[in-house]
Amino acid sequence: MIGFVLWRMVGAVPTLFAVLMLVFVIVRVIPGDPAAAILGDQATPAAVAALDAKLGLDKPMWQQFIDFMGQSLSGDFGHSMVTGRPIVTDVLAVLPHTIDLTLAALVVGVVLGVPAGVYAALRRNRFGDYVTRLLSLVGLSFPVFVSGIFMLLLFALHWRIFPVIGAARLDDPVDRLTKVVLPAITLGITMAAYITRVTRSAMLHVMSEDYIRTARAKGVPWRRVVWRHGLRNAAMPVVTVVGLYIGILIGNSVLTEIVFNRPGLGKIIVGALNQRDYTMLQGLMVIYCFLIVVVNLLTDLAYGFIDPRVKGG
C-alpha cells in the first residue's frame, strides 16, 4: 500500500513538470502585460521598463524559467506581482475556505445524488424515475449565478437566516459552518445532478447482471440485493465521477465564490489571470495540480476499498 502511494507520487512528477512548463509558457503567450496592469493607463514606457526589471521580466525567457523552476522546487513561489504579497501566504489564507466549500458541496452532492440515482434506477421508466431525471436536468442547467442569487434573495434578504457576505472567520467553527451552507447547496446541487445520472445508469447496468438474478432466486432479501450486490458493484463509476468532480469543484467554484463573496482558490486564479499576475498564476497552478494529484490518488485508493480485486493491481 505504502509502495503504491509512493509509486504514484513519483509518477506525478512528470505531470507536474509538464504542467509547470505549460503554465509558464501560456501565461507569457497571452497578450497583456503585468507591468501595465500594475502601473495603470498613465504609465510611461520608462516606468514600465523599470518595473519589468524589478519583476525580473526583462531577463531572457529561459532564465526566467530556470529561476521559476528552482523556486518551485524549493517550495517558494515568490511574491504576487500585483499585490506584492507572498503567494504561499495568500494561498494558505484562502485554502481552508476552498476546502470547506469543496467538502461541504461533496457531501451535499453525494447525499442527494446517490440515493436519488438508486431510486430512479429501481423505478426505471416509471413516474419516480421521470421526476428524478427531470430534477437532475434542472440541477444541471441552472447556472450558479442564477441559483446563487435566488438563494441569497430568499435566505438572506427575505428570511434573513444567512448573511450575504459569506467570508467566514476561520477561527470560528460555527461561523464557518453557517457561511458554507448556501454556497455548498448551490454548488452541491449541480454535483448531485451528475451523480444521480451516473448512479442511475450504473445501477441499471448492474441490476441486469446474472448474479443479481441469482441472488434474488436464492431468496436474498431485496434490500440486501440492492445495497450489497447492486450498489457496491455500481459504486466504481460513481467514485470515479466523484473523484473527477472534486477537481472541478476546487477550480470551478469561482462563480459560487464570487456570488457568495467567499475567498477561494478559483477566485484568486481568475483575479490573477485578469491582471496577468504571472508569478501568482504559476504558483497557483502548481498547488492546484498537486491537489488534483492527491485527489486522484485518494480516488484510486478508494477503488481498492470498494473492490478487493483492484488492491493487487
Added chain:
Amino acid sequence: MIFRAALLASAMAIATSASAETKTALTVGIAAQDVGRLDPYFAVSTIDRVLMPWIYNALVRFPPGSIDPAKIEPDLAESWAASPDGKSWTFHLRHGVQWQGGYGEFTADDVVFSLKRAADPATSAFSSELRSFQSVEAVDPYTVKITLSQNVPSVLGILTNYSQGFIVSRKAVEKLGDEFERHPVGTGPFAFSSTMPNQSLELVANDAYFRGAPQIKKISYRFIPSDASRDLAFENGELDLNYGRADQKWVDRTAGLPHTAVDIFEPAEEAQLHLNITQKPFDDIRVRQAFAYAINRPELVRWRGAAVSREAQSVVPRGYLGFTADNGLVANNVAKAKELLAEAGYPNGITVKMIQSQLPEMLTAAQVIQAEMKRAGINLELQVVEHATFHQQIRQDLSPIVYYSAARFPIADVTLTQFFHSRSIVKTPTAVTNFSHCNVADQEIDAARIEPDHAKQLALWAEAQKKIVAAVCAVPMFETLLVFGRHDTLQYGYDLTGSLSLGPLITEKTHFQ
C-alpha cells in the same frame, strides 16, 4: 396590564440605550477582487486610490468633497510662498504631526524623501508628473524648498492629496523595505491594520490624528467584485457604503430603498473616440468629420442616464481648469455625415474595425455607438477582446479607432498632453495615450504649460481645444460621474461634490447619526 406596561417601558429603555450607542464601525463594499500594492505611488486602480487619502496626507489638499484646484488648502504644510518668477516654492510645515505606528514626528526630511521617491520611475507610477521638479531640499525640519526647472500650470495641484502628492514616512519605508507596500504608514485619520486576501482590508482610527481623533473607529473595506452580491449585501445592511454603478436604473432602484442616499460626484470620466489620423481611412479628414457628425450625444446620455452622465463638450472634460465649450464641436447630422463619406470616396458607406474590451460597461457603450454609426452608413466592426489584451493592443496601434474613457487631474494640461500631444503618441519612447497621433496643438499645449499669465494660459488651452476639435483627432461623446450608495445614517461631515480619489473621503468628522 401593569406588567405589560412595565415590559413595554423596559423594552423602550433597551431600545433607547441601544440607539444612544452610535455605531463607530464602518463597512465599505468595493467592486474589486483585492487591493494591489498599498504604496501611494503605485495606487492606480480605483480600489487602491479610494483608500489612500484615508491613510495618507499631502502638503496641501482639496477640501474634502471638492476637486476645485482654486480651493486647495493647507494639509501637512501650514503655509507657503512662491518666488516672483514662480520657480521657487517654500513650504512651512505643521509642527507635531506624528506618523502612525510610532514612527516619530513628521518632518521636512520625509517630504524630501517622498517627493524624490515619487519622482523615480523605479519607485513610482507617477514620476512623469514631477519632471519639472529640479530639487527638493529641507531648509530646516519644518521648511521645505522646491525649485522648478520650468513653470508648471499648478505646483499646488501636483502636491495635493492625489497620486504623487502623498507623503510617506522615510523611517517606515527604510525599515520595512518591500513590506511597506503591504503595510502602509501615513499621517492620515486611519491606520492600516490587516489584509485578508480576497476578502477585506481593515483600518483602525488614528486617534493621534492632527485634526482630531476620528469619530469612526474601524473601517472594514470589503472586496466584492459581483455587483449583484454587493447590492444585496448593501440592501441587507451588511455594508454602510457601497461602490455604485453609473447607471440610471441602479441609481433609481438604490435611491428608492429605505434609509438610503445615492451620492453622484465628480470627476467625470469622458468617453471619446480617438481616430488615428495617420491610418486609412482616417487620414482623410472628411471621414473623421463624418464620424463626428454620426455621433448623437443627447441619445448617448439618454441611454446612460441623465442622473449619472452628461454630454461631453470638448476634448477636455467639463469643469477642468482651462476647459472651453466654445470650440466648434459639431452636432449630430446623419445627412452631412453621409455626404462627407461620399465626398471622401465612400458613397456606399464604409467598414472600420475597432478593437474593443469585453468589460460590460465598455462593450455596451461601443454597441450603442455602433448603432449610431450604422445610421450614417458606417459599419463599425467590433473585435471584442479581453480587457488586458485591449489595453495592450490599442497601445500597439492595432486599432485605427479607439474608444477610451478617462478622468485625469482637473487641469486641461494633463488631458491635452496625455491624449493629444505628439510626445504621447503610442509606440514611441515617451508614449502615454495619444492613440490618434494628434500633433496639431503641440505648440499651444507646451506654451500654456509654462505661461505665467493666467488669462493667456486659458487662451492657449482654448486654442488647443479648437485646433484638436477642428482636426477631429477625437470625437467627444459623454461624461460619466462617480456613484456611491450610502445608508443615510452615515454622514461624511462635508458636502460631497467631488473626490479625486474616486471615492468618498472618510475624515475625522465622518460619523453615524
